[in-house]
Amino acid sequence: MLDREGFRPNVGIILLNANNEVWWGKRVREHSWQFPQGGIKYGETPEQAMYRELEEEIGLRQEHVKIVGRTRDWLRYEVPDHFIKREVRGHYRGQKQIWFLLRMVARDNDVNLRLTDHPEFDAWRWHDYWVPLDVVIEFKRDVYQRALQELSRFITWPANGERRHSSRYLRQPHERRSQGGNGNGGNKAVANGGNASKAVAAASKAIADAAGSSKMVLAQQGITRKE
Numbered sequence: 001m002l003d004r005e006g007f008r009p010n011v012g013i014i015l016l017n018a019n020n021e022v023w024w025g026k027r028v029r030e031h032s033w034q035f036p037q038g039g040i041k042y043g044e045t046p047e048q049a050m051y052r053e054l055e056e057e058i059g060l061r062q063e064h065v066k067i068v069g070r071t072r073d074w075l076r077y078e079v080p081d082h083f084i085k086r087e088v089r090g091h092y093r094g095q096k097q098i099w100f101l102l103r104m105v106a107r108d109n110d111v112n113l114r115l116t117d118h119p120e121f122d123a124w125r126w127h128d129y130w131v132p133l134d135v136v137i138e139f140k141r142d143v144y145q146r147a148l149q150e151l152s153r154f155i156t157w158p159a160n161g162e163r164r165h166s167s168r169y170l171r172q173p174h175e176r177r178s179q180g181g182n183g184n185g186g187n188k189a190v191a192n193g194g195n196a197s198k199a200v201a202a203a204s205k206a207i208a209d210a211a212g213s214s215k216m217v218l219a220q221q222g223i224t225r226k227e
Helices: 046-058 138-154 198-210
Strands: 007-016 022-027 037-039 065-070 075-078 094-104 121-127 167-170
Touching (some): 007 046, 007 138, 022 046
Parallel strands (some): 007 094
Antiparallel strands (some): 007 022, 075 094
16 A cells, blocks of 8 residues: 555554663564564554554554554655565655554563564564664664654653663563563573574674673574565
């Protein structure tokens, strides 16, 4: 579903914890990190699409979050031609997004990256609100900056002006919601029972170093990327 200008309606999600840290996900088999996002289906409102994408991508339901705010209008980004399928080039230009700021009221181990057969992320962590945009794919960076700036007005920061900085890495704790997991959300890295590929491990170390952290957790390999 495209508008007259060739932009597909979409929602973006910035999820906060109690410390005003944001949920930050690593894309499956890629070296880039991003917020959850997804398209709005025909007949859906942006809010309905947001709750659907929240569950599909990170396994959280409506009762796990509270809406803090949303952007006033659409934020747009164009997608370079080499990322667009050949059959829709010339018609599809990119995404127009409504961004939602949510507060998580669930536990860390309620997150489930493998709720669907085609997960979007293979690792996640909590990060300081002003995330490093150099690890975001380039054509999305401007929209991320605008979304973070606009939605920051809904956040109450400490009176002394200091904002807690964290780069705590967490692994997807379980394959199904009924299984147990590591819910402490602390700094301790959790082994996933197998060796990550050398390429992903090297990229992850570079990202962790840039974020000021020496620990990184990767989810297990063999995940199919969602189209």
